[in-house]
Amino acid sequence: MSAASVRPTARDFVRFDGVSVRYGTGTSAVQALERADLSFAAGDFICIVGPSGCGKTTLMQTLAGFLKPTSGEVSLEGKVVEGPGPERGVVFQQPALFPWMTVAANAGFGPRLRGSRDVDARAETWLRTVGLWEFRDRYPYELSGGMQQRLAIARALCGEPKILLMDEPFGALDALTRERMQEELHAVWRRTGMTVVFITHSVEEAVYLGTEVVVMSPRPGRIVDRIAVRFAREMAEDGIRAVKSDPEFIATRERVLSLIWQMGET
Amino acid sequence: MLLGWWALTISGVVARDLLPSPLDVWNAAQKIVRDGYRGTTLWGNAWSTVGRLLAGFGLAALVGVPLGLWMGRSRAVGAAIDWIVQFMRPLPPLSYMILLILWLGTGDGSKVALLFLTAFPIIVAASAAGVRSVSALRIQVAESLGASRAQILRHVVLPSAAPMVLTGLQVALAAAFSTVVSAELMAATDGLGWMVISASTFLRNDVIILCILILGVLGMGLAWMLRLLDRRLVHWRGRL
Ligand SMILES: Nc1ncnc2c1ncn2[C@@H]1O[C@H](COP(=O)(O)OP(=O)(O)OP(=O)(O)O)[C@@H](O)[C@H]1O
Ligand SMILES: [Mg+2]
DSSP, rough: OOOOOOOOOTTTSEEEEEEEEEEESGGEEEEEEEEEEEETTOOOEEEOSSSTTTHHHHHHHHHHTSSOOOOEEEEEEEEEEEEETTEEEEESOOOOOTTTTHHHHHTHHHHHHTOTTTTTHHHHHHHHHOOOGGGGGSSSSGGGGGHHHHHHHHOOOOOOOOSSEETTTTTSOOHHHHHHHHHHHHHHHHHOEEEEEOOSSSSHHHHHHHHHHHESSSSBBBEEEEEEEEHHHHHHHHHHHHHOHHHHHHHHHHHHHHHHHHHHOO | HHHHHHHHHHHHHSOOOSSSSSHHHHHHHHHHHOOTTTTOOHHHHHHHHHHHHHHHHHHHHEEOOOOHHHHOOOOHHHHHHHHHHHTTTTTHHHHHHHHHHHHOOOHEEEHHHHHHEEEHHHHHHHHHHHHHHHHHHHHHHHHHHOOOOHIIIIIIIIHHHHHHHHHHHHHHHHHHHHHHHHHHSSSSSSSSSHHHHHHTTTTOOOHHHHHHHHHHHHHHHHHHHHHHHHHHHHHTOOOO
C-alpha cells in the first residue's frame, strides 16, 4: 500500500515542495515544518494525523495562503499559492461565524461578496444539506455548538471551493454529534467529488474518512508516511458502524497508531 | 427614597431652608416653569446644557470614531496618536478648562471644546481597541471566501469593533455629562449648572434640588437612549 500505487496520474492537484516554516527568529525561533513534500489528486480525501504541535495547522495554513513558507512552495493546479482565495474553503476548530449576520447571511457570505446572482438559492441548498434551513433567520448565537459548526461548513461549501481545508473541525463536538457530522461531510464529499484536507487528532476518524492518511513526525514536522485506505469509498453502502468493525479497518488503525507511537519513543 | 426625604423634612430634624420638602420643590418647579428664573427659563437652561453636551460629544464621536478605527487598523497611525490619547485620558478636564476659557472665552466655545476633549480620548481609545480585538480567525474566514481588504473592513472589522465603539460612546457620554455640569458650575451665564450656582447665592435650596433632579433625569434619559441604540445595533453583545 505504498503511496505511489494510488492513482499515479494527476497526483499534483496540490503539491507541497520542500515546504519549511520557521516561526520567529534567533534563539526563540521554532522550526515548525522541515522540507515537507506532499502531493495529491483532485477528489482525494486526505487526512493528516500526527502528535500535537507537529505542524499540521501550519501545513494547512500554507495551503490556505494565510502563511508564507520560509522556503519551498505550495501550489494548487500548478499555480503557486500566494495568498488566500475562494477556491480554497476553510473550516477551523472554532466555527468563527459572523454574529451580526443571520444564519442565511452567514451561509451566503462568500457568493454575496462576489456579487453572484444566485446567492439565496445556493445558501438554501447548503443550509438544507446541513439541516439548518429552518434556522435561516436566526442568529449564530441561537444555535448549539454542533449547529454552529455545521453552519461554518455550509458557509465554506457555499463559496464553491475546489478544495475544502478542515482543521480539526469536529474536535469540539460530543461523540454522537461528531459521528453524525462525519457521515454528513462524507456524503457531501461523495456527492460533489470535491477534494478535502482534513486534520484530526483521531486516528480512527482519519482511517475511515480518508482515502489516504498522512502521518507527520513530531516537530519539526515532516511527512513520515502515507497510507492509502479504501474504507472511505465503501462508507456509502456500509456506513460508519460497519466499517469500524471490519478487521482490515482495525489493522490499518493499529498500523497508523503504532507509527505514531514509534516516533514518540525516538 | 422620596418617602424618606418627605419624612425627614416633615419631622423637622433638618431645617426647611437646608432641605426643602418635596412639596416645596414641586411648588418651586411650577413657579419657575410659569415665571422663569431670574430672566431665564428652565427649558432654556436645560437646553443650553444639553446643547453644549451634544455639540461637544457629537463632535468627539464624529472625529474620534473614525480616527480610533484608523488607529486600530494602522500600526503607524496608532503609534503616532496613541501617546497623545494616553496622556489626555487620565487628566481631569477641569484642570485645563481655565486655559480654554482664556483662549476661547467663557461662552459656548470653551465649553464645547472642553467636552470634546473629555469625550475624545475615551472614544478614540475604545474604537482603536475595538478594531485591535477583531478575531484573526474571522478575518481569515473572510479572506478565504474571497473578500477584498475593503470588504473585510466593512463586513468584518467594523461590525466586530461595534460593541466596543458603542461602549466607548456610552462611557464618554457619561463623562461629558458630568464635565458639562461642573464647567457650568465654574463659569457660565446659563445652563442647569449655572442655575445651581446662582440659586446657591440666594440660598434657594429648593431650586438647587430641582436642578439636580432634572440633571439626574436628563443624564439617565441620554444614557438610556444610547443603551437602546446599543441593544438594537449590537444584539450579539456578549454572545459569541
Ligand atoms: N504563530 C506562531 N508563532 C510561533 N510559534 C508557533 C506559531 N504557531 C505555531 N507555532 C509553533 O509551531 C509548532 C507547530 O504548530 P501547529 O499549530 O502547526 O501544530 P499542530 O500540529 O497543528 O498542533 P495541534 O495538533 O496541537 O493543533 C508548534 O510547536 C507551535 O508551538
Ligand atoms: Mg493545530
